[in-house]
Amino acid sequence: MIKHKNFLFVGVGGQGVLTASDIAAQVGLDLGLDAKKSEVHGFSQRGGVVESHIRWAPRVGSPTCEKGTVDVLLAFELLEAARWIDWLKPGGDIIVNRQQITPMSVNLGQANYPDAEALLAALEKRAGRVIPVEALPLAEKAGNVRTINTVLLATLSALLETDPQLWENAILRRVPKRYAEVNKVAFKLGQAAAKK
């Protein structure tokens, strides 16, 4: 039985980080725990960094995690996993979407996007498990690129060994009915990604 969990979801504006974190907080309640979530999204619409904290416990105080206490870092973008890695607790796990979204400084040629394999290796060195997910191709395969967050939540549900049905239900309650089927497919694909 899960009693306490700290999650940090990070990504880039427009990727669906905030919806995903709403769903994760709801699953905490559905598990019979208290839950809080907190986000910073000031400039999210314009391609800035989005961070969202989710905490599950019998009784949650602070809505934000403390650096060094995150059980699972869920990164919607590769570079963001690297940026937030020190929030992880020693031995904590990372789910990382392999998608790369280049910041303006890289587009302008003023900075480089680090090599993907080097980034993953650096994450491996610091974390318990690192689960890279090809969330964008999987979402496309499911039939809608906007199901990236469903893919990643499904991977998280599998990592946590919680009842996947709870997650799927929480997702389906959030998405418009006409997208229920693509989300179900995306969920299956995301679950499978955790097993590789």
Place this chain on the structure above:
Amino acid sequence: MKKLLSGNEAIALGAWEAGVQYASAYPGTPSTEILENFALYPGIKAEWASNEKVALDNAIGASFGGARTIAVMKHVGVNVAADSLMSLSYTGVKGGLVLVSADDPGAFSSQNEQDNRQYARFGKFPCLDPADSEDARRFMATALEVSERSQTPVLLRSTTRLSHSKSVVEFTEPQAREFQPLPKFEREGEVTRVIIPAIARRRHPEIEQRLQAVAEWAESAAINRLEWGDKRIGVLSTGIAYQYVREIFAGYSILKLGMSYPLPLDKIRAFATEVEELIVVEELDPFIEDQLRAAGIKVAHGKDIFPLCGELTLAKVRAGAIQAGVPVEPLPGKVAPLAELAIPSRPPALCPSCPHRAFFYNMARQKRHAMIAGDIGCYSMGVMEPYKSMDMLISMGASIGMAHGFKQAGGQESAVATIGDSTFFHSGLSPLAAAVYNHVNITVAVLDNRITAMTGQQENPGTGITLQGEAGREIDIAEVVRAMGVTFVEEVDAWDVAAVAKTLKAAMQHQDGPAVMVVRGACIFTPHFKPQASLQVDPEKCIACGVCFKVGCPAILKSERIYEKTGKQQTKIDPLLCTGCTVCQQVCPVGAIERGSE
């Protein structure tokens, strides 16, 4: 029903439950969602005002008419409303009036991190500080009761962390409710609401007594809650800081203050004598600590160990506690930041197809002849790479006045003010009147993207659509400006690079008072914006000159292909991001950018 609500959603719910019938606000992060949510409830009227002072004045009128009401704004908005606020304290209220101020410790999306609890002391009215969404909902009812009972405005202070965090709230499903007309207006017997000097002098001592009465109520009020534990340490805290205290000081005695002004000093004194050491944990200013010290209550630790600047966090409260010698559990260990690879930062950028882009591309070309006074909105990003076209920015509406002052003081360069449509209606009209009146040669570029974009696309007087979705009258900016006596008024298509350039140059040369150019083009998040097929770069034509990068579009990337003559990387366009505005196509000197096949 039990639901996760954000602080802002809970404030809206609490206001509705407590019978608020009219609410007015001006958008501003982190407060914006309060009115957006309140507007959805039945039987109420909710409006966007043109600025925060108007919002408060609206609420004052409603209160004097007898309605329960709220005015909502971000912390710096209270500065705009402060003139009315300070005297509203003197007049008092009739229907309960709560001013909701959403502060921004950490300045996540603000020009400063002022601590608005100070307004309560300055203006002599109560300030309530909720610590989670359930508090936010309940405190709204308490605030309105205090307001009516003591005939005082009440400040309900949120912070970014409270406003944008979700926690559990228990409530009964809102039911249908009819909008109630106010009772027949009753003229006051003894006048207090016409705050002329004689009445102000009479009212001042009454206000001091009122504050005293609220302080007495606070001594036994349920919102100030004792949580007894180990008495070696007693912690006094308020607002979101209480949540960090609850975790870090678990097991010790805590006095949670729901109201940071006026303080229940007797209760605090009693608490202080029961515990061995009193520690005050509060975000930003030592607001409570100073009051305790002034009252002669011994504070062992406060701002000596907790930071004065920035948002508090669990980590900061833990560090402070350890410094105070409190035996708190240390963290198990650390994960090293990723230092071996350089992680590029990810600053925000104007969206692909943003209507502000062509203006700033041109402004950057003209800037050696100009001093550019900026204003607040998405277009504030004009200060960043690759435009670097903003020399000053201080508060909403200030651009026109600053350009004016610069010019009148003898500034030799052209003075350009850039101001958004929402900001123009907020506080651009009166400085423009001053510039016309004093015949000042400045250029005012109104960047009219048909929305209040920065705060998440709220309607404004220029769009004519109200918060509750009714179509009203659009105010035409060019028409207003002409009526004010401006002799150069030109509207220009925001995505026509050459036309914007021509108009900007002409405006900067205008020598008959202010020149106003209205750059019109809808923000991509409005229904007026029509995305077009993406553009692509022809590698046979691209000479890798880099001009297209000067438009600063997130969809324009360095390609893996090399232009052989110079060995430089060519350009490519991300087809998923590009919405085809053609600004890059217009600036490409060799016509290498063309419409994609899609």
